Amino acid sequence: KNPNGRYTVTMIAGDGIGPEISTSVEKIFAAAQVPIDWEPVDVSPIFQNGKTAIPEQAVTSVKKNTVALKGPLATQIGKGHVSMNLTLRRTFNLFANLRPCKSIQGFKTAYDNVDTVLIRENTEGEYSGIEHIVVDGVVQSIKLITRDASERVLRFAFQYAQDIGRKKVTAVHKATIMKMSDGLFLKVAKEVAQDYPDIEFDAELLDNTCLRMVTDPTPYNDRVMVMPNLYGGKSLQSSRLNRGLGLTPSGNIGVDAAIFEAVHGSAPDIAGKGLANPTALLLSSVMMLRYMDLGSFADKIENAAFDTLKEGKHITGDLGGTASTTEYTDAIVSRLD
Numbered sequence: 124k125n126p127n128g129r130y131t132v133t134m135i136a137g138d139g140i141g142p143e144i145s146t147s148v149e150k151i152f153a154a155a156q157v158p159i160d161w162e163p164v165d166v167s168p169i170f171q172n173g174k175t176a177i178p179e180q181a182v183t184s185v186k187k188n189t190v191a192l193k194g195p196l197a198t199q200i201g202k203g204h205v206s207m208n209l210t211l212r213r214t215f216n217l218f219a220n221l222r223p224c225k226s227i228q229g230f231k232t233a234y235d236n237v238d239t240v241l242i243r244e245n246t247e248g249e250y251s252g253i254e255h256i257v258v259d260g261v262v263q264s265i266k267l268i269t270r271d272a273s274e275r276v277l278r279f280a281f282q283y284a285q286d287i288g289r290k291k292v293t294a295v296h297k298a299t300i301m302k303m304s305d306g307l308f309l310k311v312a313k314e315v316a317q318d319y320p321d322i323e324f325d326a327e328l329l330d331n332t333c334l335r336m337v338t339d340p341t342p343y344n345d346r347v348m349v350m351p352n353l354y355g356g357k358s359l360q361s362s363r364l365n366r367g368l369g370l371t372p373s374g375n376i377g378v379d380a381a382i383f384e385a386v387h388g389s390a391p392d393i394a395g396k397g398l399a400n401p402t403a404l405l406l407s408s409v410m411m412l413r414y415m416d417l418g419s420f421a422d423k424i425e426n427a428a429f430d431t432l433k434e435g436k437h438i439t440g441d442l443g444g445t446a447s448t449t450e451y452t453d454a455i456v457s458r459l460d
């Protein structure tokens with residue numbers, strides 16, 4: 124918070140549809156008179172000492188403001204760049220990826236009344252990026268699980284469950300096969316659970332969770348799920364089932380900063396055409412406002428967006444409507460004026 128009572132938040136507009144959807148969020152924030160000033164930064168990757176790095180100005184901005192909103196970043200495949208998303212997670216120690224998934228009225232999906240919360244370990248597991256060639260034709264990729272990173276994300280999950288009033292935490296794992304790595308995650312989960320006697324703890328095999336999620340996800344509404352990195356990607360299944368990609372928000376919570384972003388990518392197929400649905404980034408910004416204790420602004424914006432979606436007159440093409448990004452944004456803005 125600045126001395127003038129306002130906040131400065133780093134804005135990473137991102138690639139593809141990023142600039143269109145971030146402009147939309149900025150317009151809606153202005154209409155809702157949110158006391159936030161945006162600090163736009165460019166995170167186009169640079170090479171530093173032979174490694175992919177984030178431009179210094181962007182690092183400084185996120186470190187200073189400790190909160191950022193981020194549009195999607197396109198990952199260049201096979202150009203020697205490490206994914207910028209991974210680089211951001213590592214640079215700012217963003218250890219927990221928080222993915223809520225709630226049904227939205229007016230957007231009919233396979234199941235109504237879905238309200239799941241999934242937390243994904245964000246820094247290691249199969250995404251640790253440790254790979255090497257053993258001999259020609261044989262490649263080894265290392266799944267790294269540490270006690271420290273597991274404990275950090277598990278504590279966050281239990282604390283988060285307590286904060287939002289959920290009485291149960293389920294650790295999702297594959298310790299039947301990965302006895303040592305997922306075994307360690309599970310062991311730490313059981314230890315952390317002892318510090319939260321009011322919260323019920325159980326563990327579930329990934330296969331069962333996936334099967335039950337696609338059969339009917341609503342029994343998971345009562346808890347927080349927490350899991351190693353790769354399995355958290357499965358949450359995409361739940362978002363696809365219950366929401367379009369254009370509607371699903373997320374938050375990366377870390378030691379040094381928190382970065383909020385949509386789950387979807389840069390959508391190069393529709394970029395620059397005014398067709399993108401900004402809701403996922405907008406709902407990520409709503410999560411951000413709650414994280415910053417600006418809940419009243421979050422409620423105001425969320426209600427305006429949900430009412431616009433429910434009415435269905437000004438919705439984008441991905442939801443079966445004909446509105447452009449701007450028309451949908453203006454419909455939300457008109458509810459805030």
Ligand code: NAD
Binds near residue numbers: 369388392
């Ligand atoms: P994508 O999510 O960009 O697109 C998948 C499909 O969903 C496309 O048809 C797209 O038009 C549609 N879509 C996605 N978001 C939408 C929105 N807001 N409104 C309307 N339609 C939307 O996935 P992809 O095509 O596999 O990836 C494209 C690029 O994005 C890749 O470079 C990938 O690495 C990157 N990516 C980035 C992130 C991130 O920054 N967090 C996440 C996923 C993918």
